[in-house]
Amino acid sequence: MFQYQCLNPISKVGLDGFTNDYTKTEEIEKADAILVRSASMHEMKLPENIQAIARAGAGVNNIPLQDCAEQGIVVFNTPGANANGVKEMVIAGMLLASRDIVGGVEWVKQEKDNENVGKLAEKQKKQFAGCEIKGKKLGVIGLGAIGAMVANTAIYLGMEVYGYDPYISVDTAWKLSREIKHIANVEDIFKECDYITLHVPLLDSTKGMISKDSIAMMKDGVVLLNFSRDLLVDETALIDALETGKVKKYVTDFANPTVAGAKNTLVTPHLGASTAESEDNCACMAVKELRDYLENGNIHNSVNYPNCDMGICGVAGRIAINHKNVVNMISQFATVLGGAGMNISDMTNKSKGDYAYTLIDLETPATQEIIDKLDEIEGVLKVRIIK
Numbered sequence: 479m480f481q482y483q484c485l486n487p488i489s490k491v492g493l494d495g496f497t498n499d500y501t502k503t504e505e506i507e508k509a510d511a512i513l514v515r516s517a518s519m520h521e522m523k524l525p526e527n528i529q530a531i532a533r534a535g536a537g538v539n540n541i542p543l544q545d546c547a548e549q550g551i552v553v554f555n556t557p558g559a560n561a562n563g564v565k566e567m568v569i570a571g572m573l574l575a576s577r578d579i580v581g582g583v584e585w586v587k588q589e590k591d592n593e594n595v596g597k598l599a600e601k602q603k604k605q606f607a608g609c610e611i612k613g614k615k616l617g618v619i620g621l622g623a624i625g626a627m628v629a630n631t632a633i634y635l636g637m638e639v640y641g642y643d644p645y646i647s648v649d650t651a652w653k654l655s656r657e658i659k660h661i662a663n664v665e666d667i668f669k670e671c672d673y674i675t676l677h678v679p680l681l682d683s684t685k686g687m688i689s690k691d692s693i694a695m696m697k698d699g700v701v702l703l704n705f706s707r708d709l710l711v712d713e714t715a716l717i718d719a720l721e722t723g724k725v726k727k728y729v730t731d732f733a734n735p736t737v738a739g740a741k742n743t744l745v746t747p748h749l750g751a752s753t754a755e756s757e758d759n760c761a762c763m764a765v766k767e768l769r770d771y772l773e774n775g776n777i778h779n780s781v782n783y784p785n786c787d788m789g790i791c792g793v794a795g796r797i798a799i800n801h802k803n804v805v806n807m808i809s810q811f812a813t814v815l816g817g818a819g820m821n822i823s824d825m826t827n828k829s830k831g832d833y834a835y836t837l838i839d840l841e842t843p844a845t846q847e848i849i850d851k852l853d854e855i856e857g858v859l860k861v862r863i864i865k
């Protein structure tokens with residue numbers, strides 16, 4: 479039996495993926511796993527019983543990844559599961575920034591009691607006129623799940639698309655339209671593009687990537703779209719650029735006091751992934767990842783531990799060991815198991831950065847005594863009997 483806690487509301491369609499062996503708990507001390515969306519976990523103390531955390535979404539900046547790894551807690555996310563939801567918002571954002579649709583709708587509302595609203599509209603509409611996105615240059619910074627979809631869609635909409643991502647995955651590169659211009663220096667995006675959209679994760683290396691200096695390089699009247707994270711942009715510098723008209727519009731999905739009432743901003747309350755489809759996709763993927771980890775010890779889509787798969791656990795015994803990526807660990811595991819007369823039938827060891835993971839199949843069921851001995855080895859962070 480397993481228990482899970484939800485720190486945010488998680489789609490029922492996803493939670494229905496848990497079998498009768500799972501129950502929901504409100505008590506973190508009883509939970510084996512946590513499901514979360516954007517709730518910040520940085521101030522939380524995670525008890526030893528937590529085995530895994532699944533972020534039903536892409537961004538993991540709300541989770542202390544390193545601390546979790548150190549505690550042997552595997553953190554998952556759900557790559558691509560909400561990408562289409564965000565892509566559609568970005569396209570909507572470009573259109574809203576190009577034509578004053580919001581202003582026009584507000585104007586009609588104000589004139590709701592005016593019998594001549596139709597006639598008046600024909601006179602007034604010029605104040606809401608704008609431009610088309612077809613033929614304009616769009617710069618996409620970050621060509622992952624979302625950026626690639628935005629870039630391809632913009633090509634279909636007749637835009638000239640510039641793409642920048644020095645760490646692009648081979649999988650994503652295969653999916654990109656050949657019409658997208660590969661940009662090797664991000665400054666070329668700043669200098670050339672009419673619209674610039676950000677699709678990178680918030681990391682130390684990306685924080686503030688849109689700075690006063692990068693804004694200075696941009697074309698006059700550029701539109702900046704930020705559906706990634708607010709801290710990617712020096713928003714104080716941006717407000718100045720919006721005041722002067724250097725930046726025509728800032729479309730952001732992250733409401734905060736700096737941008738909420740600022741001139742020429744279109745701010746949405748973090749709605750990118752808030753569609754029924756994205757919420758279901760993310761929850762289904764998150765539940766699947768948790769189940770495979772808890773029931774079989776397999777890791778797919780972890781952001782702090784390596785991927786590892788030994789299939790469904792149909793053997794007599796299986797042990798999962800989360801440990802530091804240092805020398806001599808496997809021989810110590812083998813010594814403990816051999817000393818207890820336990821024969822290893824299969825094993826996998828994988829590493830990611832400073833952390834590693836070992837799955838060991840045994841010809842006899844694992845015992846608590848063995849687990850305690852393995853736990854004593856220096857560098858071992860967590861040991862679990864899968865079977």
Ligand SMILES: NC(=O)C1=CN([C@@H]2O[C@H](COP(=O)(O)OP(=O)(O)OC[C@H]3O[C@@H](n4cnc5c(N)ncnc54)[C@H](O)[C@@H]3O)[C@@H](O)[C@H]2O)C=CC1
Pocket residue numbers: 535536537538557558560561564619620621622623624625642643644645646647650677678679680683684705706707731748749750751752
């Ligand atoms: N507004 C919303 O509701 C949502 C926001 N997001 C945000 O969007 C971000 C991206 O999401 P996905 O596309 O699903 O992630 P992803 O992991 O598929 O793509 C991120 C891409 O950024 C690239 N990258 C990393 N550092 C870079 C740099 N310095 N310059 C250029 N490219 C760089 C990576 O190589 C990767 O291809 C998330 O990390 C999250 O912060 C994601 C989903 C929903």
Ligand SMILES: O=C(O)C(=O)COP(=O)(O)O
Pocket residue numbers: 515516534535536537538560748750751752
């Ligand atoms: O997946 C992401 O990174 C998001 O920003 C979506 O956040 P949410 O699940 O809507 O709270």
